[in-house]
Amino acid sequence: MRETLRKENRMRIELDINGSKREIEVEPRTTLLDCLRDTLGLTGAHAGCEHGVCGACTVLFDGVAVRSCLMFAVQAQGSAITTIEGVTPGPGELSPVQDAFCETHGMQCGFCTPAMILTAHALLADNPNPTREQIVEAISGNICRCTGYAQIVEAIALAAERLRGANRPKDARP
Amino acid sequence: MKAAPFEYSRPADIDEACALLAADESARVVAGGQTLVAMMAMRLARPTRLIDINRIAALSYIRTEGDDVKIGATARQCVAERDALIAKSAPLLARAIPNIGHAATRARGTVGGSLANADPAAELVLCAITLDAVIEYRADGESGEIPAREFYIGPMITTLPAGAVLSGVRFPIWRGKVGVGFHEVNARRSDFAFVSAAAQVELGDDGKAKRIAIGVGAATDFPLRLDSAEAQLSGTALDEKTVRDALRAALADVETLEDLHASADYRRRVAVDLAARALADARNAAQGKPHAH
Numbered sequence: 264m265r266e267t268l269r270k271e272n273r274m275r276i277e278l279d280i281n282g283s284k285r286e287i288e289v290e291p292r293t294t295l296l297d298c299l300r301d302t303l304g305l306t307g308a309h310a311g312c313e314h315g316v317c318g319a320c321t322v323l324f325d326g327v328a329v330r331s332c333l334m335f336a337v338q339a340q341g342s343a344i345t346t347i348e349g350v351t352p353g354p355g356e357l358s359p360v361q362d363a364f365c366e367t368h369g370m371q372c373g374f375c376t377p378a379m380i381l382t383a384h385a386l387l388a389d390n391p392n393p394t395r396e397q398i399v400e401a402i403s404g405n406i407c408r409c410t411g412y413a414q415i416v417e418a419i420a421l422a423a424e425r426l427r428g429a430n431r432p433k434d435a436r437p
Numbered sequence: 438m439k440a441a442p443f444e445y446s447r448p449a450d451i452d453e454a455c456a457l458l459a460a461d462e463s464a465r466v467v468a469g470g471q472t473l474v475a476m477m478a479m480r481l482a483r484p485t486r487l488i489d490i491n492r493i494a495a496l497s498y499i500r501t502e503g504d505d506v507k508i509g510a511t512a513r514q515c516v517a518e519r520d521a522l523i524a525k526s527a528p529l530l531a532r533a534i535p536n537i538g539h540a541a542t543r544a545r546g547t548v549g550g551s552l553a554n555a556d557p558a559a560e561l562v563l564c565a566i567t568l569d570a571v572i573e574y575r576a577d578g579e580s581g582e583i584p585a586r587e588f589y590i591g592p593m594i595t596t597l598p599a600g601a602v603l604s605g606v607r608f609p610i611w612r613g614k615v616g617v618g619f620h621e622v623n624a625r626r627s628d629f630a631f632v633s634a635a636a637q638v639e640l641g642d643d644g645k646a647k648r649i650a651i652g653v654g655a656a657t658d659f660p661l662r663l664d665s666a667e668a669q670l671s672g673t674a675l676d677e678k679t680v681r682d683a684l685r686a687a688l689a690d691v692e693t694l695e696d697l698h699a700s701a702d703y704r705r706r707v708a709v710d711l712a713a714r715a716l717a718d719a720r721n722a723a724q725g726k727p728h729a730h
Contacts, residue, residue, distance in 0.1 A: 272442070272444060272445075274445065290442065291442075291443055291444065291445035291487065292439065292440040292441065292442050292443060292477075294439075294440075294474070294478075297439075312438075313438030313439075313478055314438060314475040314478045314479055315471060315474070315475045315542065318539070318541065321541055324544070324545075327515075327544045328540065328541045328544060329541055329544050329545050330471075330541050330542065330545075332438075332474075332478065333470055333471055333474045333475060333542070333545065334470055334474060334545065335440075335445070335470075335474070335487075337445050337489075338467075338470070338489055338491065340447075382541070400540070400626070401540060403539055403540075403625075403626050403627055404538070404539025404540060404541050404542065404627065
């Protein structure tokens with residue numbers, strides 16, 4: 264057993280992180296979350312409970328919201344990962360969802376916020392016109408201890424409305 | 438919350454996975470990992486080798502074959518949740534799956550992983566027992582199968598042979614005027630159920646129950662079929678009083694689980710109620726009435 268513990272069994276993997284290819288070496292036991300935070304310096308993915316309960320580590324895995332603490336980095340080989348650092352259109356800018364969170368005060372301490380925003384991005388990519396119930400359902404796996412959720416739901420509804428407007432051709436507007 | 442060290446293998450097919458598993462008795466197979474990785478983080482599981490079957494494309498099917506819906510071990514729960522074939526031919530699964538964990542865990546979680554994990558509160562295990570599904574596996578280059586009702590023998594304990602890898606599951610298709618119902622109670626939406634109940638009913642042309650299946654989950658070490666209630670209710674019109682009397686009798690002598698969240702009495706009482714609601718939904722759906730939710 265001690266032999267196993269001492270053994271260096273790092274593996275080389277390639278990931279598409281926020282649109283750029285990264286080749287890194289990780290131990291198999293490194294979670295995708297720890298790899299993002301410690302190896303790649305993307306600390307916007309937050310380490311909360313680290314066993315799949317709080318949702319603070321949510322990232323987009325090939326476009327789908329997943330808990331990055333519940334998979335090992337080696338399992339992500341060849342996949343595209345989007346973290347909160349990757350949703351802004353450009354330096355100093357905010358995504359429409361981030362903007363809506365600011366505007367409706369959809370955050371207080373901010374710990375759950377990156378994961379909430381990524382979850383909202385995944386929801387809106389799939390369903391541009393969610394009902395309140397669908398928004399609540401979508402964020403039900405993300406725990407927030409400050410806001411009471413009301414402004415988060417409001418933020419996502421506002422972002423949805425704006426994104427729908429943005430996608431509509433001008434002459435189709437009422 | 439860091440897993441102990443382990444070796445990682447990504448076999449190309451299921452027989453290679455079996456060989457890796459046979460070579461190391463402390464190795465574990467990982468599918469979606471939504472339970473196992475958490476257990477490893479808490480060091481409640483310390484496999485020496487993790488055999489990752491996620492990329493075995495041949496295991497992710499959802500198809501009909503004869504009178505069964507066949508689902509491969511690594512079909513994702515989020516895919517099964519939206520699958521048109523499952524909605525049509527295994528509607529109980531379509532009703533139950535949205536109750537599994539959260540969208541973000543269903544995105545990784547697999548049908549086979551949940552069945553192999555055998556959590557007493559697992560919705561898929563309840564469906565498998567309720568519908569007499571058959572669990573399929575590979576071991577030593579050969580295929581085997583075990584009926585779901587013989588597969589589960591305790592909390593997180595199955596009769597899957599050592600060295601075997603669960604490869605898929607078959608759910609029998611019910612034809613005719615079929616309806617389903619599924620209900621569960623938990624502290625927060627999509628958390629582990631304290632009690633869950635599933636029902637599937639086929640009504641005859643006379644409006645009476647021709648075929649009926651009722652299961653209760655999370656109340657006992659593994660989900661329970663209410664055989665005596667099924668026998669009593671088949672051939673009846675499933676009116677509320679008859680249903681409740683049959684369910685109460687079927688659960689009267691069952692030793693239900695007791696924990697911090699719910700007493701044994703609570704679980705028994707709620708099991709009767711949820712099963713009655715699930716049956717009412719199933720009956721109404723079979724009659725073509727819209728689902729009241």
